[in-house]
Amino acid sequence: MKLKIAVPSKGRISNPSINILEKAGLGLKYNNNRKLVSKTHNENIDIMFARASDIPEFVSDGIVDMGISGIDLIKESESEVIELTDLNFGKTRLVLASPEDSKINSINDVTSEMTIATEFPTLTKKYFKNHSLEPKIVKLSGSTEIAPFIGVADLITDLTSTGTTLKMNHLKIIDTILESTIVLITNKESFENKKPLVEAVSSSVKGVIDAVGKKLIMMNVKSKDLDAVRKLMPSMEGPTVSEVLSKEKTVAIQAVVDEEEVFELVNNLRKAGAKDILVVPIERII
Template sequence: MKIKIAVPSKGRISEPSINILEKAGLGLKDRESRKLISKTFNKDIDVLFARASDIPEFVQDGIADIGITGIDLIKESEADVIELLDLKFGKTNLVLAAPEDSNIKSIDDITSEMTLATEFPTLTKKYLEKNNLNLKIVKLSGSTEAAPFIGVADLITDLTSTGTTLKMNHLEIVDTLLKSSIVLIANKKSVETKKDLIDSVSTSIKGVLDAARKKLLMMNVKTKDLECVKEVMPSMGGLTISDVLSEEETVAAQAVIDEDEVFDLVNKLRNAGAKDILVVPIERII
C-alpha cells in the first residue's frame, strides 16, 4: 500500500516543505526535474507537486493522502481534512486593510455601501456576516493591495506576515480575520486505511520539528565535580552518565539543550569542572 504527499510546487512555502520532508528521511529522487510526481527513497511514499491552493481539496478528495499547505487555504476552500501537525513556519495573518488616508480606522467605520477586494472571498464573507456587514466582494487573483488606488474597492483583505508590503502601499491594518501557518493534513479515509504509513510520516516530521534549535551537549567530568555540573545543566530529561574507560574517576555526560542556552552554559560548565565539551546538532527527536 502506497501513499502520496501533496507539496506546493512553487511559492514561498515550497522549499521549506521539501526540506522538512528530506530532514524527515523522505528525500526526493526527482527533486531537480520537478516532475508532477516524484518518488522518494521510501518505495511506498511518493510526492505530488501541486498548487498550494489546490492541496486542501486534493487531500479531501483522496487524490493525495497527506498534504502540506496553509490554514488559510484550508479554511477558504472549506476542505474536510484532518490536521496532523503545525509545521511551525509560514506564519501569516489574513487582515482587513484600508488606505491610510481614508476614514476607515476600525470595523465600526465600514458601511454596506463600500466594496471590498480579496483573494479570500469565503473567509471574507464569513467575517462580514459575523459583523453584520453586507459589502460587495470583488474576487481578485493577485495585486490585491492596488485595488483601493485604482477604483476597484474601498478596502481589502489580504495576507501579511510583517505588514511591510501594506505599509509600502500606504495601507493600514483595520482588523485581523485569521492567523495562519503551514500544516500537515491528511485525508480522513486514508488515516484509517493507511494508518501505519501516515503515522510514520507524521512521527518523523514531528521529530524534525522537536529537534529544531536543540543541541546535544557532551562532556567529560571528574566524579568529584559531577554534582556541580548537574546543578548548572538544564536538559530535556536529565543528564545521561557513562564511564570513561581510559580515565579513572571520570564520567562522560550528555544532555539535550536549547540552542540559545549554549553560549552561557558552556562557560558555566567549564567553571563547574566539565572538559572536552562537544556541541552536536540534532537531526530528529523521536
Template sequence: MEIKIVLPNKGRLSKPSLNLLLKAGIIPFFEKTNQLYIQTIIPDVSVVFIRASDIPRFVEAGAADLGITGYDFIVESQAKVVELLDLEFGKAKLVLAKPEKSKIRSVGEINPKTRIATKFPVITKNFLLKNRKKAKILRISGACEIMPSLGVADLIVDVTSTGATLKTHKLEVVEEVMDSSARLIANKNSLNTKRKKIEELTLAIKSVLYAKRKKLIMMNVPEKNLQKVLKVIPSMAGPTLAKVESPTPMWEVYSVVDENETYKIITAVKNAGARDILILPIEKIVP
C-alpha cells in the same frame, strides 16, 4: 498501498515544505526540475506538486493522502480534512488593510457599500458576520495590494508576513483577521485504510520539528565536580555519562536541552566546573 503527499509548487510554503520532507528522510528522486509527480526513496511513497490553495480539496477528494499547505487555505476551502501537525513555518497573518489616506479607521466604519478585494472571500465573509457588518466582497486571483490604488476596492483582506508589501503599496492594517502557518493534513479515509504508514511518515516529520527546538550539549567534567554539574544540567530523561581515559579522573557528560536555554545552561555548568563544552545541532528526535 501507495501514499501520495502533495506539496505547494510555488510561493512562500514551497521550499520550506520540501526541505522538511528532505530532513525527515522522505527524499524525492528528482530527474527534472519541473517534475510534478515524483517517487521518493521510500517504497510506495510519492510526492505531487500543485498550487497551495488547491491542496485542501485535493486531499479531501482522496487524490492525495497527505498534504502540506497554509491554515488560511484550509479554512478558506472549507475542505473536510484532518489536521495532523502545525509545522511551525510559513507563519503569517490574514489582515484587513486600507490605504493610508482612507477615512476608514476601524471595522465598525465598514458599510454595505464598502468594497473589499480578497483571495479569501469565505474567510472575509465570516469575519464580517462575526463583526455584524455587510460589505461588497470582490473575489480576485491576482495581487490584492494594487486594488485600492486602481480604484477597484476600498479595503483588502490579504496575507502578510512582514508588512513590507503593504507598506510598499501605502496600505496599513485595520485589524487582524486570523493567524496562519503551514499544516500537515490528511484524507479522512486514508487515515483508516493507511494508518500505519501515515503514522510512520508523521512521526518522521514530527521528529524534525521536535529537534528544531533542541540542542545537544557535551562537556568534560572532572570527577570532583560531577555532582555539582549534574544538579544544574537539564535533560530529556537524564544526562548520559561516560568515563574519560585521562590522567585526571574525568567524565564526559552530554544531554539534550532546549535551544532557548543554552546560554543559561552553559553559564551554569561552567560555574559548576565543566570544561570543553560543545553545543551541537540535532537533526531528529524520536520521542
C-alpha cells in the same frame, strides 16, 4: 500500501516544505518541480507537486493521502482535512486594510454599501457575516493592494507577515481576520486505512520541528565534579550519565539544550570541571 504526499510546486512554502521532508528521511529522488511526482527513499511514499491552493482539496478528495498547506488555504477552500502537525513556519495573517488617509479605522466604520477586494472571498464573506455586514466582495487573483486606488474597492483583505508591503502601498490594517501557519494534513480515509504510514510521516516531521533550535551537548566529567556539573545542565528529562572506562573515576554526560543557552553553558561547564565538551546538531527528536 502506497502513500502520496502533496507539496507546493512553487512559492514561498515550497522549498521549506521539501527541506522538512528531506530532514525527516524522505529524500526526493527527483527534486525537480517540473515533474509531477517524485519517488522518495522509501519505496512506499511518493511526493506529488501541486499548486498550493489545490492541495487542501486534493487531500480532502483523496487524490493524495497527505499534504502541506497553509491554514488560510484550508479554511478558504472549506476542505475537510485532519491537521496533524504545525510545521512552525510561514506564519501570516489575513487582515482587513483600508487606505491610510481613509476615515475607515475599524470594522465599526465599515458598511454593507462598501466593496471589498480579496483573494480570499470565502473567509472574507464569513468574517463580515459574523459582523452582520454584507458588503460586495470582488475576487482578485493578485495585486490586491492597488484595488482601493483604482476605484475597484473601498477596502481589501490580504495576507501579510509583517505589514510592511501594505504600509508601502499606503494601506493601514484595521483588523485581523485569521492567523495562519503551514501544517501537515491528511484525510479521514487515509488516516484510518494507512495509519502506520501516516503516523510514521507525521512523527518524523514533528521530530524535525521539535529539533529546531536544539543542540546535544556531550562531555566527560570527573566523578568528584559530577554534582556541580549536573546542577548546570538544563535538559528535556535530565542529563544522561554513564560510566567511562578509564583510570580516573570519570563519567560521560549528555543532554539536549536550547541553542541560545550553549555559549554561556559551555563556559560554565568548563569552569565546573567538564572537559572534552562536544556540541552536536540534532536532526530529529522523536
